[in-house]
Structure formats: C-alpha cells, structure tokens
Amino acid sequence: MASLAELGRRLRERDRSAAPEALNLIESRGRREDAAALLAEVSPAALGGEAPAHLVGVTGPPGAGKSTLLSALVALWRREGRTVAVLAVDPSSKRSGGALLGDRARIEHDPADDGILIRSTAAGARLGGLAAPTREAADALAAAFDVVVIETVGVGQSETDVADVCDTVAVVVQPASGDVLQFLKAGIMEVPDVLVVTKADLGEAATRARRDLAQALAAAGSGEVPVVAVSSLPPVTGIEELAGTIDAHRRSLDLGARRLAARRASALREFTAERGDSGLRALGGRRAAERLLAGENPDVGVNALIAALEARR
Amino acid sequence: MHRLPERDRPWVMRTYAGHSTARESNQLYRTNLAKGQTGLSVAFDLPTQTGYDPDQELSRGEVGKVGVQIAHKGDMHTLLDGIPLDEMNTSMTINATAAWLLALYMTVAEENGVERAALQGTTQNDIIKEFLSRGTYAFPPEPSMRLIADMIAFTVDEVPRWNPVNICSYHLQEAGATPVQEIAYSLSTAIAVLDRVRPRVPDETFPRVFGRISFFVNAGIRFIEEHAKLRAMGRLWEEIGRGRYGVDDDKLLRFRYGVQVNSLGLTEAQPENNIIRIVLEALGVTLGRAARARALQLPAWNEALGLPRPWDQQWSLRIQQILAYETDLLDYPDIFEGSKVMDGLVDELVEGAREEMAVVAEQGGAVAAVPYMKTRLVESHRERVRRIEAGELTVVGQNAYTGAEPSPLQDGEDGGILRVDPAIEQGAVEAVKAWRAERDEAAVERALDELSAAAADPEVNIMPATLAAAAAGATTGEWAGALRATFGEYRAPTGVGEAAAARDDSALVELRERVERVSEGLGRRVKILVGKPGLDGHSNGAEQIAVRARDAGMDVVYEGIRLTPARIARTAVDEGVHVVGLSILSGSHSELIPAVLRELEAAGANVPVVVGGIIPQADEAALLGAGVARVYTPKDFEVSRIMGDIVELVAEHHEVAAVS
Numbered sequence: 001m002a003s004l005a006e007l008g009r010r011l012r013e014r015d016r017s018a019a020p021e022a023l024n025l026i027e028s029r030g031r032r033e034d035a036a037a038l039l040a041e042v043s044p045a046a047l048g049g050e051a052p053a054h055l056v057g058v059t060g061p062p063g064a065g066k067s068t069l070l071s072a073l074v075a076l077w078r079r080e081g082r083t084v085a086v087l088a089v090d091p092s093s094k095r096s097g098g099a100l101l102g103d104r105a106r107i108e109h110d111p112a113d114d115g116i117l118i119r120s121t122a123a124g125a126r127l128g129g130l131a132a133p134t135r136e137a138a139d140a141l142a143a144a145f146d147v148v149v150i151e152t153v154g155v156g157q158s159e160t161d162v163a164d165v166c167d168t169v170a171v172v173v174q175p176a177s178g179d180v181l182q183f184l185k186a187g188i189m190e191v192p193d194v195l196v197v198t199k200a201d202l203g204e205a206a207t208r209a210r211r212d213l214a215q216a217l218a219a220a221g222s223g224e225v226p227v228v229a230v231s232s233l234p235p236v237t238g239i240e241e242l243a244g245t246i247d248a249h250r251r252s253l254d255l256g257a258r259r260l261a262a263r264r265a266s267a268l269r270e271f272t273a274e275r276g277d278s279g280l281r282a283l284g285g286r287r288a289a290e291r292l293l294a295g296e297n298p299d300v301g302v303n304a305l306i307a308a309l310e311a312r313r
Numbered sequence: 314m315h316r317l318p319e320r321d322r323p324w325v326m327r328t329y330a331g332h333s334t335a336r337e338s339n340q341l342y343r344t345n346l347a348k349g350q351t352g353l354s355v356a357f358d359l360p361t362q363t364g365y366d367p368d369q370e371l372s373r374g375e376v377g378k379v380g381v382q383i384a385h386k387g388d389m390h391t392l393l394d395g396i397p398l399d400e401m402n403t404s405m406t407i408n409a410t411a412a413w414l415l416a417l418y419m420t421v422a423e424e425n426g427v428e429r430a431a432l433q434g435t436t437q438n439d440i441i442k443e444f445l446s447r448g449t450y451a452f453p454p455e456p457s458m459r460l461i462a463d464m465i466a467f468t469v470d471e472v473p474r475w476n477p478v479n480i481c482s483y484h485l486q487e488a489g490a491t492p493v494q495e496i497a498y499s500l501s502t503a504i505a506v507l508d509r510v511r512p513r514v515p516d517e518t519f520p521r522v523f524g525r526i527s528f529f530v531n532a533g534i535r536f537i538e539e540h541a542k543l544r545a546m547g548r549l550w551e552e553i554g555r556g557r558y559g560v561d562d563d564k565l566l567r568f569r570y571g572v573q574v575n576s577l578g579l580t581e582a583q584p585e586n587n588i589i590r591i592v593l594e595a596l597g598v599t600l601g602r603a604a605r606a607r608a609l610q611l612p613a614w615n616e617a618l619g620l621p622r623p624w625d626q627q628w629s630l631r632i633q634q635i636l637a638y639e640t641d642l643l644d645y646p647d648i649f650e651g652s653k654v655m656d657g658l659v660d661e662l663v664e665g666a667r668e669e670m671a672v673v674a675e676q677g678g679a680v681a682a683v684p685y686m687k688t689r690l691v692e693s694h695r696e697r698v699r700r701i702e703a704g705e706l707t708v709v710g711q712n713a714y715t716g717a718e719p720s721p722l723q724d725g726e727d728g729g730i731l732r733v734d735p736a737i738e739q740g741a742v743e744a745v746k747a748w749r750a751e752r753d754e755a756a757v758e759r760a761l762d763e764l765s766a767a768a769a770d771p772e773v774n775i776m777p778a779t780l781a782a783a784a785a786g787a788t789t790g791e792w793a794g795a796l797r798a799t800f801g802e803y804r805a806p807t808g809v810g811e812a813a814a815a816r817d818d819s820a821l822v823e824l825r826e827r828v829e830r831v832s833e834g835l836g837r838r839v840k841i842l843v844g845k846p847g848l849d850g851h852s853n854g855a856e857q858i859a860v861r862a863r864d865a866g867m868d869v870v871y872e873g874i875r876l877t878p879a880r881i882a883r884t885a886v887d888e889g890v891h892v893v894g895l896s897i898l899s900g901s902h903s904e905l906i907p908a909v910l911r912e913l914e915a916a917g918a919n920v921p922v923v924v925g926g927i928i929p930q931a932d933e934a935a936l937l938g939a940g941v942a943r944v945y946t947p948k949d950f951e952v953s954r955i956m957g958d959i960v961e962l963v964a965e966h967h968e969v970a971a972v973s
Contacts, residue, residue, distance in 0.1 A: 017917075018886050019887075020886050020888075020889050023889060024837070024889040027837045027889070028835075028836035028837050029837070030836040031832075031836060041405050062811075063684070090810070092868075093814055093863060093864070095814055095865075096814065096816070096825055096863065096864050096865060096866040097825075097829070097838065097866045098828070098838070098862065098863040098864065098866040098867045098868060098869065099863060099869065100809050100810045100859060100860070100863045100871065101868060101869060101870045101888075106804060108802060108804070111877065111879050111880035111883045111884070112879060117887050118884075118887060119887055119888060119889075120888060122838065122868045263443050265847060280358075291465060312583055
C-alpha cells in the first residue's frame, strides 16, 4: 500500500493529522503486517538516527494524582513550545473486554491547540504490562512529537514494561499510601528514574512521605534518584522542578544505548508474550535470543527485531 | 390533644421560574405572585450559573434556556422591578456564582433604598452536589468551599435573615441516591461546610451560623418512606448540632428545609400521570407536622418533555393551594406521633445514614470523598435503571399499563411545552456589549483587581470586593473570570471509571457477543465517544450510557460535561472512535448538535452521531434531517435496547456484519 509509505512520511514530517490514522492502523488486529511496515518508516534507520522525542513514562496507583500532574506538565511543555502526545492506558474489564477510557478527561488541554494529542487506549486482554500496540503507538508518535508520554495505572509491575519503552520513568505516589514504599523495600519494584510525591499541600504527611522514599531509595543503593514533591490541587506547585528533573535525567542518558537496549528488551518481551517459553526454548533460551538480537542491525525497529527472532525459530 | 388551637400557617409557595430575559422573567414573577404564590424562586440560565457572559464561547446555545440570563446589576434591577424586596422571600438556585448573584441582589436592594438587614431569601450555594450531580461548578473544590464559608461568615451579621446556603439532598436523589445515601451525603456536606466556617467566625456567633444552615430536599413517589427520611434528617441534624458543634438552643437546632419534589420519576410516556405523582410527593413533605417543609415548589407535569409553560406551572401551584387551603392538613398536630411504622422507618434510615456518614468521614469528609460518593451514586442509579428495565420497579405508563389514549394535553400548536426564542441569545450578546461600553471602565478594572487580590488571600472575605465589583458594573463573566484566573479550573470526577461492573444477565451477554462480532469485523474493539456539549451538567444519562457500553464490551471515551463542539470533534478524531453519542437536557440541542456535526465534518471524521436527552418531537425530525443517525428521549428507558441499536449502527456505517 502506497499510503503506508505516505503515512510514514507524514509522521516523519511531523504532520499531526497523520497520528490518529497511524494509531488506528496500529490498533487493528488484522493489520499487523501493515503496522510493522509503517513502523519501519519511522525506525532509526528511516529517521537517520534516534527519534528526537523525549519518551516519558508516568505511572502510579489510581488516585495518586497523575492526571492533575500531567495537566500541569503538559501546560508547561506547551509554554516552552514543545509538542506533546499523551498515550493514556486504562485497564480493560476482564469480563466484558470493554474499558472506560476516563483519564483523558482529566488532562486539561486546549482542543484548538495542534501541539497536543491525547489518545486513550485500553490495556486489552493482557494482564498487567504494556500491550504491543501501545509500544508501537509510542514509537510512531516519537517521530512526530517532541514529548511522548505513556501514562499507565498500577504499581509494581507495569513500570518495568514502561521502562522498556521510555527514556525516563516517573512513578507517582501520594502520601500515606505505603505501597510504593513497601514495593521499593521488598525489591518488587524496579527503581524509577524520578519519584513524584503528589498532594504536597497535605504538608506534614507529604514531607514525611518524601523523606521515607528517599531513605528507601538510599537503602536500595539508589540514593541519587530524585524525589520531587508537587501539590495536587490547582494551582499546582513544584512542576517546574519536576520538568527540570525529567529533562536532566534525559540529558544524563546515553540515549542511543538506552534506546537500543529498550528495543531489544521490548522485542524479547513481545516475542515471549506471543510465543511463550516454548518459543524462547526453540531459539535456544533467553541468553541465546539476546545474543541473536545483539547481532542485528542496531538501527531497525522493534518489529524488525521480532521478525528476526521469528525467522530463527 | 388532637387539634391545634390555631390552624398552622402554610409553607412558602414558590414556582421555580425564569427564562429568556430579565424583562420577561420579571413579567412572569409578577403574574405568579398575582396568582397567589408567596415567594420567588429564580431559575438562572447555565451561563449565569457557571460564570460566563452571553458572548463567551461556552454560552452558545444556552443563553436564556433553562433560566434567566443575568450579566450585571442592570439585569438584576430589571428582574426585580416593582417587587418589594423588603417583603419578598427570594430563593435563588445559584451555586458556583452564588456570592456574585447575592451581591447583585444586595446592590439592587441598596440602590432601591432597602436595608440589607431586611432581605430574606436563600442562595442554594451547595457546591458538593454540583460536583456529584448537577454540574454547574466553576472552581476547584477547596476555593469553592472557601467562597461558601465567606458568604456564611458575611451574611450571619450583615444579612441575618438570609439563608446563605441550602444544602441539597434534592440532586442526589435525582442522580440515583437511595434515601440512606441522600441523608448521609447531604449531612456530610453540611458538616464539611460548617467545619470550614467555624474558624472564620467568633465562637459566640457559631450557634447562629448553625441555625442559618437550611436544606433543599427531594421527595419521591414512595411518600411514606420519604416522610420518614425527613424525620430522620431532623433527628440526625439535632444530634450533629449538639454533639459535634455544642449548639444547645432548640430553635437553632431545628432542621429547616425547602422542597422540590422528584423530577427523576416523571415520565415522558402518558405525561398526564405525572400530576398525580406530584400530588403524592407533595403529601410526603407536608403530611407530618414534625417534619413539614417550610417552602415548597412543585415541578410541572411536562418536565420530561421540555420546558414548562406558565399554565403548566400554574397547575402545580394550584396543587399547593388546594393542599394548604382546602384540605384539613394544617388543622392537626403531628399525625405520625406514636406510629410504629413511622418510628421503625426512621430508626432504620438513621442507622443506615450513620454508617454511610462514617464511611465518608473516614475518607476525609465530604470534599475528599466526592469521587467515592459519585461512584456510589452512579452504581445506585444503574441499579434503578436495571430494575425498571427488568420490570422489578413498576412505572405506570412506562414499563406497565403502556396502552393508552393519546394525551389531549399535547395537542396544542406548541406541543405542550414552552419554546424559548433563539433570537434571545443575540439580543443578550448585544446588550452585554452595550453595557460594557457605557460603564466606567476604570472603576470596573480597579474593582476586579481588588477582587483578584482578595481571592488570592484566603484570609480575606470575598464578599466586600464582590459587592464593590457588582456596584461598579462588572459582569458575571468578569467576576468568575477573575476568580478562575486565581483559583484555576476544575473538572469533577465522572464516577464511571470506578463503577463496578454490572451483574451479567442474558441481555448483556447477548449484547457482548454482538459487540465482539462487530469488533472483529472492524479489526479494533468498538470505540464510542460519549459527549456532553454545552453547559448542561445533568450527566446521569451520559454516565449510564458510558457504563453500560463498557459492560457491553466497548471501549468508551467519556470526558465529562461542558465540552465545546470543537473539543468533541477533535476527541472523536484523535481517539479514532466508531460512533459519537451526545447527551443534552438543557434544550440547547437545536444549536449545539448541528454545531458538533459541522465540526466533525470539518475535522474529517466519518462517524455516525446519536443524540439522547429531552428532545421535543418536532426537534427530533429536524435533528435527523441535519444528519443525526438516531435520537433517544426519556421514553427510550431501556438502555440495553439503545446499546444494541448503537452496535447495529456502527456495523452498518462501517459496513461490517453485526449478525453472523
């Protein structure tokens, strides 16, 4: 289809109107090959380098104040002239398969502003973790926007997958909810790049939460991870500091290395989700699969890497 | 003693009224008073209620629709022209902008030489129920609560006969609340308000503050239980006054309330039956002297059809007059004293409400518990809808005894409803521009600067600066705009995301299979955008559709209320939805729906649009002609059937098979 190359070109040229169409295609179950072809159009090889977008993961338990936080962050990024795409992932009902995609409602934005796009997606049938179309959507949007946010609900599991896709992962917690602290201590949770404590307007409780988290991080040997406090009620305070911290993290990265590692991790994860452990065994096990991926062209996208694994199966 | 030595005085009789312009509404009020109404109840239009001027974008289609448009003190002068403010008892259904409308009322009184201290009336001013049900909020929760506390602290000495806040259980019932939820959530709201006023007034003033809190209650068709509910509220209110706040003056502990009886139960089918429902509901709040309403307003028989005409409202006023002046209702002491049934019902409700209030308190009080309460209401409402659909709850004319003669009440040329002239809006837009051109601009700017400064300092009472802005000639949109700039904007939780899944029944399972099939055909899961254009905040219908669509297996995008047509169109495209469902109850469908269709077309979205709401039959044809695929009105009470219809429409439009 000529239109796939055309769609890819429009994304590369940062044509906002190409984004919804690309996302519809990526979400279509019957068009996996078309999706792969489209993603090849925005791979590092096609772009001539890594996609310029900053891929930011924002994750945390329900009610932690992610949307209020994102509203303020989006507004700040827009003031700085950066274009923003938000992928809001909501859990699907196990019984009906349907989902209420509510979070976009809470992200305040100007509908006339072409520099912002919000797309809500359902997590789908998968339990926890990130569905392949969400990763693909992020890859497609990364060609067309300056900042791409993946917002997920949960704590303890989903942020690992988000880390496979994003440059910077911020975990959002509210004071007096001990789960993040417990998960950190127990080593269940991957250490995030930035920890955000919301509802700083709660005063004492927020200060305590911030201190406790800093201690838990230090105990986990990650004392350098920044903990930022923001208020949850408008007008939100602490946002400049948070945005600065997120930018600083990105600057500290060897982006090429992180993205490459992320692509390989995503390929392996999605291959395993599709083919199971038996699929992995057919490749000679996880280590062998990792070696295989390391031998592939570093500039191809995740779908091409998965195809390479499939070819050796 | 089974007779009163002297017959009781009747309650204050009002009709919730107002539409179009201040001049037309003033005429209506004078006519209503001449018919024997004893107080005024002012209905404001949605722009006035949410703090926008007629010429602002969100006001489009809403000016003068569900109430009167008031943009400045000049409009208020016109509205109250010839009405003796020192004698009148005026209730204003105004919440987010209550401080502003009270200031306009006070300014008009002062400019007519009436003392503040003589003013009597009520500002509704309960913001929690706006977040939960009615949707005309303007600012985030805490600044909104501060405005309420400021008004109470100000009026308790300055306008001592004014009820600065009318805590509403009314809209909770409309949103689906059970009697226990209605009691628990409204009393929890009262506590949240009182807790915020306490630090703002001297200790010795506080009991009087408690005494000024009044309630606005609903009364449904189960009128015995509804009467028990009011007695239960009275008992709990006294308990709260004594226990939590140390009030010991019996007079100040009295539970004072006004009533509008239930609109939720009024049907579009056989609408003449509604008058009977209204009579019985009115009995529920007047029968027992121990818990009799102090003020009453009754809806009109045709509220599920559209806006009531003066004749419809007169019919409802006559119900009150017959009850008060013809029957022997007011001759006796409390007729339920010693009734085992009544006492038992009251005990039950008190106990249930105490438990639910404890849950709200545990969540940090009514403000923090808004998401919790909202979710519970959405669930209760869904249960009610389910019971009606399943025939477990009988609604005569709707799900039982549906065969009927055509109603002669709807035979007239107007179809039995009031139509607001759409030209009103243009007139209001020009009028407000003319007002701005003629006033002392520098004085207005100074007043608004001072208002912003007062808003930014939570220690300062907002009323003096608000009164100064009113006197200077500022507009509703300017007052609210200054506060929005300081307080920020806010979108209330929709409650739908957290609502528990529905119990499976065969209809739902069958529907789910169809959704699955169509989704397979589409390649993606069926995705629907449920949208509420305009300023109308009555979101129950939209919420029920959203939850049911999720339960049927669709991906649902629901952004809550108050969306511009442009935003709806952009969301439809960005989200890649297969169908758009719009809900409007404010009568602005003829303006807003075509606007959405135009925006969708401009955005290149090829999706069918369905519309639900209070849509008169004549307008239905016009909407279908304009390109709307389906129109649903209150007579389509079976949500499952609507869902099935929508799935079919999606299949048809996108050319996939719905049936295998």
